[in-house]
Amino acid sequence: MRNLTTSTILGLTLTFLIGPFIIIIFAGASAGETLAFPPDGLSLKWYLKVFTIESFRESFLLSLFLAIFGTVTALLLGVPAAYALNRYDLPGAETIRTVVAAPIIVPGIIVGLALLRYLVVPLDFTVTMALFMAHTALVLPYAVRVVSSSLNNLRADMEEAAVLLGCTRMQAFTKVVLPNIRGGVLAAFILGFVTSFNQVPVSLFLSGPGVKTLPIDMLAYMEITYDPSVAALSALLAFMSLSIVFVAERLLGFSRYV
Amino acid sequence: MSEKFVSLSDLTLSYGSTVAVPNLDLDIVEGELIALLGPSGCGKTTTMRAIAGLLTPASGMIEIDGQDVTRLAANKRGIGLVFQSYALFPHLSAFENVAFGLRLQRMPEAEIRSRTEAGIETVGLMGFEARKPAEMSGGQQQRVALARSLVMDPKVLLLDEPLSNLDARLRLEMRSELQRVQKDTGVTMVFVTHDQSEALAMADRIVLMKDGKIEQLGTPSQLYAEPATAFAAEFMGFENIFCVEGENLVSDTGQLPLGFAAEAPMLAWRPGGVQVGRGPFSGRVLSSSFAGGHREYVLDSLLGQIKADAPIETVEVPLGHNIDFDLPQSTALPLAA
Missing domain, CATH: 2.40.50.140 (Nucleic acid-binding proteins)
Structure with missing residues (x-):
C-alpha cells in the first residue's frame, strides 16, 4: 500500500516535470501546419525549418554572445569579489553580499525597467550594451555564490605556505587558489550561461528594434506565426542545456557546487 | 655558530588593539632545536608567525643571521614553515608539492628534479612521489610538508604543533624523525607545542611562555628539575x-x-x-x-x-x-x- 502511494507520487511528480518537455518534442515533430498536441502526423520538417529562419539565427548569436561574454565578465568581477569577501574582514561585507545578490532577489521586470529608464533612455546606451550589462549583473550573484562555496573549502594557510615558498600574493592566487577552485569556477560558468541564455523578463524590456535575444524573438514569432517551429526550437534549446549540464556533471560533479 | 642567529628584541605583536605579545626578547642559537611551549593563547604561535613574516610586529626588531628582517616580506625571508594542517597543495602530487618552491626560482629542470628527489629521500617518502595529498596518510602528508620546506634550504625551519594531528604511535616515530632530520641538516628549528612531554623529549632548549611573556627559558632538564615559577612548576x-x-x-x-x-x-x-x-x-x-x-x-x-x-x-x-x-x-x- 505504502509502496503504491510512493510510486504514484513519484510518477505524478516526474510526469509534471518531464511531461511538458515530451509534449514540446512531439509538438515540434508535427507534420501539420499549426502548433498542436497530439501532433498532426510526424515529421522533422519544423526542426529543419528552424535553421532557415534568419531572425532566429541572429537572435541565437546574440543570446550566445550575451551568455558567453556576460558570464565571463561576471566571473572576472565575481571571482575577486568572492575571494575578498571570503578572505578579508571587509567593512560592510554583509551589505556587499546583499547588493551582489540583489539582481536575483529583485523581480526581473523591475531590473529591466530600471535599466531601461536609467541607462538606455537618458544615457543613450545601445540596446546590445544594456543587454550585456543586464546579463552580467544577473549572472554575478551566481558567480559570487558558487565560487564562494568552493573558496570556503580551501584553507587560507595554503596561500601562506605558498608565500613562504617564495610566491607573491598574486602568484599564490594563480598557482594555488585558482587551480583548486577550478571546478567551482566552471560550475559558475555553466550556471551563469544557462541563466543568461534562458533569461526573459529583463531582456523583454531591453530588446529593441532588430536586437532581440532568442527567447524574446521566439515570443515575438509566436505572436505572428503559430506554427510548430517554436516548439522544435524549444526542444533543441532544452537539449542544449541538458547536454551542457550532463557533460559538466560527468566532468566535475557539477551538482556538488550548486 | 652564531649565538644570536635569530634575535627578537623588544618585540610587540598585536592583533588590532589586542596585544598578544608585549616586549619580547629572545635569542635563538644557530643549529639548535628550540621549543616554544605554553598553553593556548600564550603567544607562541603569534611569535612564530612574526618570525615567518606572516604577522607584522607593532614594534621591535627581528634579526635573522645578522640581517634586520622586521619589514622584509614573508616570501623573501628564506624561512620554512610546516603548518599544523600541513597546508599541502591538493591539486599537486607529492613530488610537485616538494618542487613547488624550487620551480618558482626558475632552476634548471635537472636541478629541481635532483633536489626534490633528495628532499623526498630525506623524509623517507620514496615511492610516494606521484600520490596526491588526499591519497596519503596524515604522517605521510606531514613528511611532504617537511620536505617541501627543507628543499628550500631555509635559514630557519618553523613547525607549528608538528605532532598534534598524529596518532600516538606515529607521534613517537615523528619525534625521533624530526630530531634526526634536524641533526642531519643542521637547520635551526623552532617548534611550537602545548605538550610539555613533546618539548622535553625533542628540544635542545625550551621557551616556556605565558600571557605573551617568557616564563622560563632553559634546557629540558633545567625546566623539569627546577621550574622557576609556580606556573612553570605546574606545567612541568x-x-x-x-x-x-x-x-x-x-x-x-x-x-x-x-x-x-x-x-x-x-x-x-x-x-x-x-x-x-x-x-x-x-x-x-x-x-x-x-x-x-x-x-x-x-x-x-x-x-x-x-x-x-x-x-x-x-x-x-x-x-x-x-x-x-x-x-x-x-x-x-x-x-x-
Whole structure:
C-alpha cells in the first residue's frame, strides 16, 4: 500500500516535470501546419525549418554572445569579489553580499525597467550594451555564490605556505587558489550561461528594434506565426542545456557546487 | 655558530588593539632545536608567525643571521614553515608539492628534479612521489610538508604543533624523525607545542611562555628539575602547589603543619613525590585511576585536592575511604613567590 502511494507520487511528480518537455518534442515533430498536441502526423520538417529562419539565427548569436561574454565578465568581477569577501574582514561585507545578490532577489521586470529608464533612455546606451550589462549583473550573484562555496573549502594557510615558498600574493592566487577552485569556477560558468541564455523578463524590456535575444524573438514569432517551429526550437534549446549540464556533471560533479 | 642567529628584541605583536605579545626578547642559537611551549593563547604561535613574516610586529626588531628582517616580506625571508594542517597543495602530487618552491626560482629542470628527489629521500617518502595529498596518510602528508620546506634550504625551519594531528604511535616515530632530520641538516628549528612531554623529549632548549611573556627559558632538564615559577612548576607536572606560612602549608581551604623548616614562600610536589600509604596526613579518595606503572589518586585533604601516585603493588583504596599520606621534604620543590 505504502509502496503504491510512493510510486504514484513519484510518477505524478516526474510526469509534471518531464511531461511538458515530451509534449514540446512531439509538438515540434508535427507534420501539420499549426502548433498542436497530439501532433498532426510526424515529421522533422519544423526542426529543419528552424535553421532557415534568419531572425532566429541572429537572435541565437546574440543570446550566445550575451551568455558567453556576460558570464565571463561576471566571473572576472565575481571571482575577486568572492575571494575578498571570503578572505578579508571587509567593512560592510554583509551589505556587499546583499547588493551582489540583489539582481536575483529583485523581480526581473523591475531590473529591466530600471535599466531601461536609467541607462538606455537618458544615457543613450545601445540596446546590445544594456543587454550585456543586464546579463552580467544577473549572472554575478551566481558567480559570487558558487565560487564562494568552493573558496570556503580551501584553507587560507595554503596561500601562506605558498608565500613562504617564495610566491607573491598574486602568484599564490594563480598557482594555488585558482587551480583548486577550478571546478567551482566552471560550475559558475555553466550556471551563469544557462541563466543568461534562458533569461526573459529583463531582456523583454531591453530588446529593441532588430536586437532581440532568442527567447524574446521566439515570443515575438509566436505572436505572428503559430506554427510548430517554436516548439522544435524549444526542444533543441532544452537539449542544449541538458547536454551542457550532463557533460559538466560527468566532468566535475557539477551538482556538488550548486 | 652564531649565538644570536635569530634575535627578537623588544618585540610587540598585536592583533588590532589586542596585544598578544608585549616586549619580547629572545635569542635563538644557530643549529639548535628550540621549543616554544605554553598553553593556548600564550603567544607562541603569534611569535612564530612574526618570525615567518606572516604577522607584522607593532614594534621591535627581528634579526635573522645578522640581517634586520622586521619589514622584509614573508616570501623573501628564506624561512620554512610546516603548518599544523600541513597546508599541502591538493591539486599537486607529492613530488610537485616538494618542487613547488624550487620551480618558482626558475632552476634548471635537472636541478629541481635532483633536489626534490633528495628532499623526498630525506623524509623517507620514496615511492610516494606521484600520490596526491588526499591519497596519503596524515604522517605521510606531514613528511611532504617537511620536505617541501627543507628543499628550500631555509635559514630557519618553523613547525607549528608538528605532532598534534598524529596518532600516538606515529607521534613517537615523528619525534625521533624530526630530531634526526634536524641533526642531519643542521637547520635551526623552532617548534611550537602545548605538550610539555613533546618539548622535553625533542628540544635542545625550551621557551616556556605565558600571557605573551617568557616564563622560563632553559634546557629540558633545567625546566623539569627546577621550574622557576609556580606556573612553570605546574606545567612541568608539580600539580600540588601550596603557600608556606610559618610552620604551615596553606591553601584556600585550610592548612596542614609542615614537618620541616622551609625558606621558600611556596612548595610544590609532583604526584609521584607525594608519599602514599603512611604519613601524618589523611585524605579521602575522590578518584582513583590505573595508569600502568602506578595508580593515580585524587585525595580530598585539609589543603583541598591532592594528586598523588601510588605504586601499583599497593592495594587499591576504594572511593570515599581515607589514605594516609605525607608531603616529604625530599621531594619538595621550593618556589619563589
